[in-house]
Amino acid sequence: MQNGHLLELRQVTKRFGGVTAVNCCSFELAPGKIYGLIGPNGSGKTTLFNCITGLEVREEGEIRFKGERIDGLKPHQVAHRGIGRTFQIIRVFPELTALENLLVVTWQPFDAAQDRAQELLRFVTLDRLQNEYAGNLSYGQQKLLEFARILMTDPELILLDEPAAGVNRTLLNELLQAIRNLRARGKTVFIVEHDMKVIMDLSERIFVLNYGEKIAEGPPGLVQSDERVIEAYFGR
Amino acid sequence: MRKVLLAALVIGSILLALYPMVATGYGIRFMLQLFMWVALAQSWNLISGLTGYVSFGHVAFFGTGAYTAAILVATHGWHWAPASFTGGIAGVVLALIIGYPCLRLKGPYFAIAMLGLNEVMRVLVSYFEGLTGGGLGISLPILYASIQIYYAMGLAAIAVTATAYLIISSRFGLRLMTIREDEIAAEAMGVDTARYKLYAFLLSAFIPGVVGGLHARDQGYIEPLSVFPLLTTITMIVMALFGGKGTVWGPVLGATMLFVFQELVWARFLYLHQILFGAIIVFVVLLMPRGILGVLQQRYHLSRSL
Numbered sequence: 001m002q003n004g005h006l007l008e009l010r011q012v013t014k015r016f017g018g019v020t021a022v023n024c025c026s027f028e029l030a031p032g033k034i035y036g037l038i039g040p041n042g043s044g045k046t047t048l049f050n051c052i053t054g055l056e057v058r059e060e061g062e063i064r065f066k067g068e069r070i071d072g073l074k075p076h077q078v079a080h081r082g083i084g085r086t087f088q089i090i091r092v093f094p095e096l097t098a099l100e101n102l103l104v105v106t107w108q109p110f111d112a113a114q115d116r117a118q119e120l121l122r123f124v125t126l127d128r129l130q131n132e133y134a135g136n137l138s139y140g141q142q143k144l145l146e147f148a149r150i151l152m153t154d155p156e157l158i159l160l161d162e163p164a165a166g167v168n169r170t171l172l173n174e175l176l177q178a179i180r181n182l183r184a185r186g187k188t189v190f191i192v193e194h195d196m197k198v199i200m201d202l203s204e205r206i207f208v209l210n211y212g213e214k215i216a217e218g219p220p221g222l223v224q225s226d227e228r229v230i231e232a233y234f235g236r
Numbered sequence: 237m238r239k240v241l242l243a244a245l246v247i248g249s250i251l252l253a254l255y256p257m258v259a260t261g262y263g264i265r266f267m268l269q270l271f272m273w274v275a276l277a278q279s280w281n282l283i284s285g286l287t288g289y290v291s292f293g294h295v296a297f298f299g300t301g302a303y304t305a306a307i308l309v310a311t312h313g314w315h316w317a318p319a320s321f322t323g324g325i326a327g328v329v330l331a332l333i334i335g336y337p338c339l340r341l342k343g344p345y346f347a348i349a350m351l352g353l354n355e356v357m358r359v360l361v362s363y364f365e366g367l368t369g370g371g372l373g374i375s376l377p378i379l380y381a382s383i384q385i386y387y388a389m390g391l392a393a394i395a396v397t398a399t400a401y402l403i404i405s406s407r408f409g410l411r412l413m414t415i416r417e418d419e420i421a422a423e424a425m426g427v428d429t430a431r432y433k434l435y436a437f438l439l440s441a442f443i444p445g446v447v448g449g450l451h452a453r454d455q456g457y458i459e460p461l462s463v464f465p466l467l468t469t470i471t472m473i474v475m476a477l478f479g480g481k482g483t484v485w486g487p488v489l490g491a492t493m494l495f496v497f498q499e500l501v502w503a504r505f506l507y508l509h510q511i512l513f514g515a516i517i518v519f520v521v522l523l524m525p526r527g528i529l530g531v532l533q534q535r536y537h538l539s540r541s542l
Contacts, residue, residue, distance in 0.1 A: 076428045153426060
């Protein structure tokens with residue numbers, strides 16, 4: 001691992017036609033911490049996640065994971081390197097059962113996978129529904145299932161795209177606790193979130209994007225009072 | 237439940253194996269064609285039922301196999317069995333050549349590309365007269381082998397259904413289904429979707445090629461229009477949809493029910509049968525998109541490999 005960074009972005013740029021979605025972004029994530037990524041709608045947060053996970057190909061710049069270049073890899077290759085993600089819109093496999101949703105994402109032997117999947121379903125309180133089709137689960141349950149599916153792949157870096165959106169308070173607290181537990185187990189978490197309270201509570205360090213550019217970076221308290229951030233959110 | 241099914245399968249297979257001893261010529265031909273439809277519908281199920289990539293040109297593999305086998309038999313004097321097997325290999329080779337570019341296309345674009353493939357193949361065999369006889373077709377030497385072909389077709393149907401069973405009850409099959417469910421999520425979760433799709437496509441192209449070769453031998457004469465008809469693709473799709481795509485027994489059930497139904501109706505009402513067939517397509521697509529077994533599976537949580 002080069003200079004201790006888990007993930008490192010150098011001058012990453014991504015354009016869609018005339019729109020520069022991500023513009024010369026650079027930042028580093030150290031292992032074992034929770035990071036936040038915020039910014040107004042359309043500021044490039046999801047595009048940045050897509051570039052990291054290989055769903056979009058960055059046009060310029062370098063992305064390194066554990067010191068190795070991962071830009072240019074296919075999404076499944078990035079996943080096998082140890083980066084897992086959830087999506088802004090839920091993307092469970094609806095006509096597979098809850099249990100199958102977890103079994104398909106691991107390549108470990110079947111029996112071990114089955115045990116691990118059942119353990120994770122208990123962890124997210126879906127064990128009674130393991131043979132139910134994922135499409136029949138409620139929104140919150142699908143969200144939990146997607147979270148469990150990420151854990152099933154046991155990634156070192158977990159990208160969560162709006163984990164709190166549309167989740168009720170009780171479920172949210174469970175989810176936040178689960179994220180903290182991940183950190184306690186040495187995982188690195190990178191979260192995009194619109195709920196400011198959630199992200200300020202959770203993150204140790206926050207990056208702020210506006211029009212695809214990083215305009216601020218720092219601990220939550222500092223970022224909150226940064227003039228450029230306030231301006232980006234509320235206007236001058 | 238599983239034991240009952242297994243017992244029924246064994247008894248059914250034995251009865252079918254003994255059937256030629258008592259059958260009439262019509263009976264043999266009827267069953268032989270039924271086996272062919274089961275094999276075709278099940279092959280289509282392997283790619284389209286599992287990955288959701290709807291192949292609208294699967295008959296291209298059938299026709300390619302038919303021509304390969306017919307040429308080998310008629311001009312090189314091969315026995316029909318190895319010739320048909322080679323027809324299957326020709327199907328796989330074709331799938332390999334076109335699968336790589338075509339499987340990058342999504343949804344309707346893939347369906348249309350496959351439809352185009354079928355037209356291209358038909359034009360190609362018409363054009364290369366020296367090899368294929370062009371529009372005049374190929375006549376195979378006369379041979380009475382209905383009973384042997386009956387067994388060969390039966391074997392093809394069993395082989396592809398067994399393959400479907402093995403795939404659908406494995407994690408390989410589940411991963412193919414993730415492509416149907418949400419390809420982007422599947423990629424992000426580590427499934428090499430391009431490779432998996434290609435594997436499923438190659439598997440789905442082999443048996444249609446073999447069956448095409450057997451069909452050519454059985455008919456004794458083939459021409460471009462007779463082995464590349466769009467209707468054959470549509471029929472195998474409807475059979476698989478009617479029984480339940482993505483399940484092991486759906487295509488078998490769908491092919492059996494529709495073929496028997498078709499045979500009963502068309503002998504009596506030549507034109508009415510096409511209207512009825514169209515009505516079934518509309519009915520299935522609108523009211524029962526999952527098919528018979530698909531509906532039962534959702535309602536009673538039955539296994540896909542039941």
